[in-house]
Amino acid sequence: MKRVVVDPITRIEGHLRVEVKVDEATGKVEDALSSGTAWRGLELIMNDRDPRDGWAYIQRICGVCTTAHALGCLRAVEDALGITIPKNANYIRNIMAGVQSVQDHVIHFYHLHALDWVSPVEALKADPVATAAMQNTVLSAYKVNVTGPESLDTEAYPKEFPKATPEYYQKIQKKVKDIVESGQLGIFAAQWWDHPDFQILPPEVHLLGIAHYLEMLDKQREIVTSHVVFGGKNPHPHYIVGGMPCSISMDDMNAPVNTERLAIVDRSINTTINLMNDFYVPDVLAIGKMYVDKGYVDGGGMAKERVLGFGDYPDEPYTGTTNGDFHKNLLYRCNGIVEDFGKGLDAAKFYDFKAEDLSDPEVLNEGVEHSWYEYPGAEGKDLHPWDGVTKAKYTGPKEGTKTDWKTLDEDGKYSWLKTPKWRGKMAEVGPLSRYIIIYTKIKKGLITDPTWVEKMIMDQIEAVSKVLNLAPEVWMPTMVGRTATRALEAQVHAYVAKYYFNKLIKNIKAGDTKVADTTKWDPKTWPKECKGVGLYEAPRGALSHWVVIKDGKIANYQAIVPTTWNACPRDNKGDHGAYEKAMMDTKVKIPDKPLEILKVVRSFDPCMACSTHLYNAEGKKIKIVTTDPYLRTNQE
Amino acid sequence: MDKLETMWDVCLRKNIKRRSFLKSCAALTSIMGLNMDMLSKVVAAAEKNPLPVVIWLHGHECTGCDESFLRSATPLTSDLVLNSIALEYSHALSAAAGEPFEEHLHQTMQQYAGKYILAVEGAVATAENGIYCMTGGKPFVSVLKEVAKNAAVIIEYGACATSGGIQAAKPNPTGSVSVREIVGNSKPIVKVPGCPPIPEVMTGVVMHYALFGKLPPLDNEGRPKQFYGNRIHDTCYRRPFFDTGMFAENFDDAGSKAGWCLYKLGCRGPVTYNSCGNLRWWNGLSYPIQSGHGCIGCSNDHFWDEDPFYKRLPEYGPILGDVDKIGAAAVGLTTAGVALHGAMSVVQKKKRQAAEEKSDGKKVE
Amino acid sequence: MIMHEEPRKVYYLFSPFLRIFHWTMVICISFLFTTGLLITKPASGGVSMEPTFGNILLSLDLIRNIHFIAAFIFVAAFILRIYGFVINKGDRLFPRVWKAEFWQSMIEVSMHYMLLKPSHRPYLRNPLARMSYVGLYSMVFIEIFTGFAMYLMVNPNGFGAKFFGWTIGIFGSEFMIHLIHHYIAWAIMLFVIGHVYMAIRADFMEREGEISSMFSGVKILEHEPVDVGEIMDKESSDTFSDRKPLHAGQQETKM
Structure with missing residues (x-):
């Protein structure tokens, strides 16, 4: 048994550490812990601020899923104050949310995750002619053709299309060669390129992957162009409580939004759809197929046991979340909990998630048994976010000092993340969870009138199951499944943006240009005390923001973010969160080079700053795998 | 900054032998996860300017x-x-x-x-x-x-x-x-x-x-x-509206639609140094003001504590609220106090004169 | 009723330079304050207007230029103040805080103003007033420095920005500079009220020609002021006492 530590994990957002105990003989992970190693205290900083400013502060939780937290906050504040945003604002926000999810997923797969799958060193062995041929095969065999919703057809032909010319791949290969030969590998330096997992794919796929890594690096900015049009910038575009700041006028030359601006948005959405249909989805499926064919169907963990979603994309404006209106006209009704999906569709159990559940302190709450926090006066209890307390209580590691950790204490407190629970149990969230929920709901007849989004999801699942030749219950709750559903969802999000763009145009055509409801802008119009909740299906999963407003100021603010659901420390019963479970459901070939652990953790698209530890249970020899130079002294 | 030395330059400067240099190249090769047959390339690279x-x-x-x-x-x-x-x-x-x-x-x-x-x-x-x-x-x-x-x-x-x-x-x-x-x-x-x-x-x-x-x-x-090098305000395309006194008073009002100055909606452009007004985002596409939202001053030190962002002077009063209202109240109070003091001074003077007259009278007697 | 026909003496105090400066300051501060308020809370032009045809009275460009011109004139007028300070002892109003006697006088005058004492000893330049001028000048200097910091930071790399830009560092940020500038403006207004009141009061209650002194440069006192030694040598003081006493209400027209 060997305990291995990885701290910090790179190519994620934030600071994360993991420690795993590996059985060297079988490669089985016996125990795993995941620890968020940084705490910024944003909930405390929100206190006493103007609720109208809240979105700007809390948006800074994350610059990768930028906008997710801003939207969560706006929805919470608008729920508390009883504001219904105008139609145009709803459409614009949904366009921004849609393209944000696409861009986030693209960055995740190509730039944060890809180098766990493809290697520039392997790419050197590829034959450019064969690579060009393979590109054609990928396009013909792995495209998932979907029919989008009825919308304006503004694109004459696809502007972004994969290049399948040998010379192009020669040039890419030459560049990679030059970099490798220069001795300055830069971003490609020091990965375990000799790990056997890099032999799973043929060299041509590696070269293709590297080419698309670079191409998507150049293209991803065009996906979020609409943020710059509607919100002025990206990352961190601007919003206002009550709608959007970008007034629409066809009568004014200086209006933030006019025909030309809308054409920019349209162009960017068309590009986005091209990139999904011809790059992202085929690439992921081609790679996923090769992995699945070689038997890599592990890394599911919690996804097999319990997944959770809140639902998203309000089709039309709604009057509030806590009053149930939010859930009445959603396009993506993944609200609910599915248990035991890994045991097959028949054994799977579904529990609905309704608005009433939001105010029930027994349904959603957070515990701090293994977190570096305390609940003064409520020790051992789980608190509902509206009554949530954020009070730090740092205890240090099991071995080492408070400022120089060796191993963290899995029996005590070990993370800056709290442990969120649904009815006392932990759950996994994310694109995979949302797909499992929609699939289960439709297959079990709980949704009888699927929306076009839900239909598209079912079509995708069917198509992929056919390609992989596996049942959804088998391929979905796996590491590959987690990555594949993210790509499929990105395709859906791209069409969602197109759909709402179409609605926006129709509504403006009908003469409505209103983008903000400012009747409740003045704090004098607010109740003395009110509470609100904002739900949002962020790129990484179900997000909820909880606000208490008193005397025109924020009196309490709590956010349960997707990565908290997934990366949380274990609960008081010793049950593991999604990251820990997924790691324990993964086989490690070489404990000193735990590429599989990194890959499965990154398949969640971690949004934190964290680190992973693999360690020796006997405490004899601690192998610390680190991306950090200053751990050197700790070693051996 | 000096020009970067190659790894070989460093070795020469430190008087390290060629053999040691090759050894460290070999170590480097394995660290980079490369095969040893790449060694010659790494050695060549280490002699080039990086x-x-x-x-x-x-x-x-x-x-x-x-x-x-x-x-x-x-x-x-x-x-x-x-x-x-x-x-x-x-x-x-x-x-x-x-x-x-x-x-x-x-x-x-x-x-x-x-x-x-x-x-x-x-x-x-x-x-x-x-x-x-x-x-x-x-x-x-x-x-x-x-x-x-x-x-x-x-x-x-x-x-x-x-x-x-x-x-x-x-x-x-x-x-x-x-x-x-x-x-x-x-x-x-x-x-x-x-x-x-x-x-x-x-x-x-x-x-x-x-x-x-x-x-x-x-x-x-x-x-x-x-x-x-410049304030956003001094490079903002909406500056002429500021100069002429044409302001958006509320979000989505006629002024907002016309793209007028956002000064009254809290824009921090007048105190913020950044390239938003000229470079803009996405090579000149837009920036927050162009999209209808005031600048929040994000390139200023400690701007997060200069909230609320939708208020400027005079409404921005971090301590007691609207500065002009406080000022006007203080002026009112001071004036009232001064008037009262004046009245009391007159009373005091009358008393003093009465006392003086009394004593003068006594002297005359 | 007995009328007091008391002999009064005339004391030449303020140089014309100080007097011109004083009234320049009055005019400039009026303009600065009014335009300042308009800059922080501009009046808004109507809808459906084009900048070219904007109402000139609403033009912030104009209002700001008035503000800037008034500020430049104000600062320039300081040269007069300094010249007066050099050539005329009467212009030197800095409180003699290093002398115990000054503080005793302060207490005495304060007691009177708090209506606890029927009268105070006569002064040419009342110690409490002199202290208040220190306050005023400090505020004026803050306004000048913060004002020029804001004005000249248009080009943060310029010479002017180097001269005044450091002010921003002291107060934290340029946003805070705006705040400070505005708060101090109101504080100066409070000073103005107190100052005008005290001048009128002294003129009417003590008949010392406070108001007229800012035109004529002289004050007329019944008793010999305590601080007469500060403005003249023994001899010149004698010269004054030799002069034919003037009656109250009579003004000396000499400049």
Whole structure:
């Protein structure tokens, strides 16, 4: 048994550490812990601020899923104050949310995750002619053709299309060669390129992957162009409580939004759809197929046991979340909990998630048994976010000092993340969870009138199951499944943006240009005390923001973010969160080079700053795998 | 900054034998995860002039600055990262994790000691010895000090690195501070504020170095003059509306639709130095003001504590509210007090005169 | 009723330079304050207007220029003040805080103004007033420095910005500079009220020609002021006492 530590994990957002105990003989992970190693205290900083400013502060939780937290906050504040945003604002926000999810997923797969799958060193062995041929095969065999919703057809032909010319791949290969030969590998330096997992794919796929890594690096900015049009910038575009700041006028030359601006948005959405249909989805499926064919169907963990979603994309404006209106006209009704999906569709159990559940302190709450926090006066209890307390209580590691950790204490407190629970149990969230929920709901007849989004999801699942030749219950709750559903969802999000763009145009055509409801802008119009909740299906999963407003100021603010659901420390019963479970459901070939652990953790698209530890249970020899130079002294 | 030496130059300077040089090349080859048949290439490379080396550290941040860096169109990030610099260490982009990466970094820091560029994104948490931001099992603050020691120049990217950023807003529970407060002024520090900075500004600083071989000219605060040389207000395309007195009074009113000045909706353009007004975002596409929302002053030090963002003077009164109302009330009170005092003084004078007359009368008697 | 026909003496105090400065300051501060309020809370133009045809009275450009011109004139007028200070002892109003006697006088005058004492000893330049001028000048200097910092930071790399830009560092940020500038403006208004009141009061209650002194430069006192030694040598003081006493209400027209 060997305990291995990885701290910090790179190519994620934030600071994360993991420690795993590996059985060297079988490669089985016996125990795993995941620890968020940084705490910024944003909930405390929100206190006493103007609720109208809240979105700007809390948006800074994350610059990768930028906008997710801003939207969560706006929805919470608008729920508390009883504001219904105008139609145009709803459409614009949904366009921004849609393209944000696409861009986030693209960055995740190509730039944060890809180098766990493809290697520039392997790419050197590829034959450019064969690579060009393979590109054609990928396009013909792995495209998932979907029919989008009825919308304006503004694109004459696809502007972004994969290049399948040998010379192009020669040039890419030459560049990679030059970099490798220069001795300055830069971003490609020091990965375990000799790990056997890099032999799973043929060299041509590696070269293709590297080419698309670079191409998507150049293209991803065009996906979020609409943020710059509607919100002025990206990352961190601007919003206002009550709608959007970008007034629409066809009568004014200086209006933030006019025909030309809308054409920019349209162009960017068309590009986005091209990139999904011809790059992202085929690439992921081609790679996923090769992995699945070689038997890599592990890394599911919690996804097999319990997944959770809140639902998203309000089709039309709604009057509030806590009053149930939010859930009445959603396009993506993944609200609910599915248990035991890994045991097959028949054994799977579904529990609905309704608005009433939001105010029930027994349904959603957070515990701090293994977190570096305390609940003064409520020790051992789980608190509902509206009554949530954020009070730090740092205890240090099991071995080492408070400022120089060796191993963290899995029996005590070990993370800056709290442990969120649904009815006392932990759950996994994310694109995979949302797909499992929609699939289960439709297959079990709980949704009888699927929306076009839900239909598209079912079509995708069917198509992929056919390609992989596996049942959804088998391929979905796996590491590959987690990555594949993210790509499929990105395709859906791209069409969602197109759909709402179409609605926006129709509504403006009908003469409505209103983008903000400012009747409740003045704090004098607010109740003395009110509470609100904002739900949002962020790129990484179900997000909820909880606000208490008193005397025109924020009196309490709590956010349960997707990565908290997934990366949380274990609960008081010793049950593991999604990251820990997924790691324990993964086989490690070489404990000193735990590429599989990194890959499965990154398949969640971690949004934190964290680190992973693999360690020796006997405490004899601690192998610390680190991306950090200053751990050197700790070693051996 | 001096021109970077090749690894072979370093060996010559330090009087290291060719054989030892080859040995370290071999070590380097294995560290880079390459086959030994690549050794000759590595040796050849080590004798060539290398690209400027960049080490990028992350403190208390949201990774928005990395994202912004990736959004750059001119130069494209791919061109910059593959052709102009060697980004040897980055939590966001680097392929590696684990021991070999650590070795690689250590090697990089040694080989380019005193020559590498250190880019820092994020604030430094200092409360309770820095335990609120742990990386690699150690407080970030100690990591920063170590890497900063042998850096040639430090780039502070974003509001967090330049002034502590959002986590340093009141009550600053983690004791977050800027990079400069930790490393002092012993090294040249380029300050690139913004939340996040404009993509092309972020890459522009590095591009300037790659093109001209030196740092861009800096102002007295350490900001590149070419990107932070003017206020947004002084470069804003809506400035004529300000000058003429044409303002949006509420969001989505006629003034908002007409694209008038957002001064009355709290715009911080008049106090904010940034390239939003001229470079704009996405190569001139837009910036918050053009999209109808006032500037929140994100490139100003400590702007997070200059809220509420929708209020300017006189409504912006952090202590008691509208300054002009307070002023007018104070003037009213003072006037009333003065009038009262005047009246009482007259009474007092009358009394005094009466007393004097009385005593005068007595004298006459 | 007995009328007091008391002999009064005339004391030449303020140089014309100080007097011109004083009234320049009055005019400039009026303009600065009014335009300042308009800059922070501009009046808004109507809808459906084009900038070219905007109402000139709403033009912030104009209002700001008036503000700037008034500020420049104000600062320039300081030269007069300094010249007066050099050539005329009467212009030197800095409180003699290093002398115990000054503080005793302060207490005495304060007691009177708090209506606890029927009268105070006669002064040419009342110690309490002199203290208040220190306050005023401090505020004026803050306004000048913060004002020029804002004005000249248009070009942060220029010479002017180097001269005044450091002010921003002291107060934290340029946004805070705006605040400070505005708060101090109101504080100066409060000073103005107190100052005008005290001048009128002294004129009417004590008939010392406070108001007229800012035109004529002289004050007329019944008793020999305590601080007469500060403005003249023994001999010149004698010269004054030799002069034919003037009656109250009579004004000396000599400049």
